[in-house]
Amino acid sequence: MKQAINLFEKLLEKTTKRAYYSAQKEKRRILEGLLFSSSEPIPLAKLREILTTAFPAHSDEVKTLLTELNEEYLREGRAFQIDFLAEGYLLRTREDVYPFVEALHKDRRGEKLSKAGMEVLAIIAYQSPITRREIEQIRGVDSSAVVSSLLERGLIEPIGRKEGPGRPMQYGVTKKFLQHFGLKTTQDLLSLNP
Structure with a gap:
């Protein structure tokens, strides 16, 4: 048994x-x-x-x-x-x-970002949250069209409003930005800073 x-x-x-x-x-x-x-x-x-x-x-x-x-x-x-x-x-x-x-996909790729687009994207990535006006102060030129283009591409997004006169929109990078540049979080940008 x-x-x-x-x-x-x-x-x-x-x-x-x-x-x-x-x-x-x-x-x-x-x-x-x-x-x-x-x-x-x-x-x-x-x-x-x-x-x-x-x-x-x-x-x-x-x-x-x-x-x-x-x-x-x-x-x-x-x-x-x-x-x-x-x-x-x-x-x-x-x-x-x-x-x-x-x-395989080279003919299907969309337009590359312009130099101005990359510049604004870098400013937003490192200075977020940042307003369009603050971006323009750093660059010294109007950046409305570039900011609009980055919004359309889904690389940046509005993340709130700045306290003060007019309460301007503040921008930050998106998860699509992180994915596109192979980053886990925005903290990874610190290791890329020259």
């Missing part, structure tokens, strides 16, 4: 392990599908929220699963990786493959 109980316990343990590994594999598959389908970084909280509709999961487990996926991609020599950018996770092409992807 004792042998039968031991045999049953071993069988139960094997079945439990098999179910655990199967669930982990399915969780990674779901996360991979979410990342693959999004062109924008997905916050950890959103990934966890969606994953918990099928499986119980906490934030640390989701991070571990994302790390495991990245390790699998590296081990298998995949052309993509999971990066943490703009306060979220994003599936991106590896640097060594990017020139080929760039060649």
Whole structure:
């Protein structure tokens, strides 16, 4: 009888392990599908929220699963990786493959930012929150058209109003800006400051 109980316990343990590994594999598959389908970084909280509709999961487990996926991609020599950018996770092409992807899309690219656009964007990125008037004082020229262009492209956004006469609009950079320049947060700009 004792042998039968031991045999049953071993069988139960094997079945439990098999179910655990199967669930982990399915969780990674779901996360991979979410990342693959999004062109924008997905916050950890959103990934966890969606994953918990099928499986119980906490934030640390989701991070571990994302790390495991990245390790699998590296081990298998995949052309993509999971990066943490703009306060979220994003599936991106590896640097060594990017020139080929760039060649595919070179005709589809929109206009590049003008020198003035890059200048205003840098001022906003480093001085945020900042008003149009303050930008113009730094540059010494009218910047209305450049600010409008950056707003249309989604690289900057209004983030409030400055206290004082007229309560002018203040601007800051967007998550799209962070993603475009490969930054996790605006704090990463400090390491780029010459």
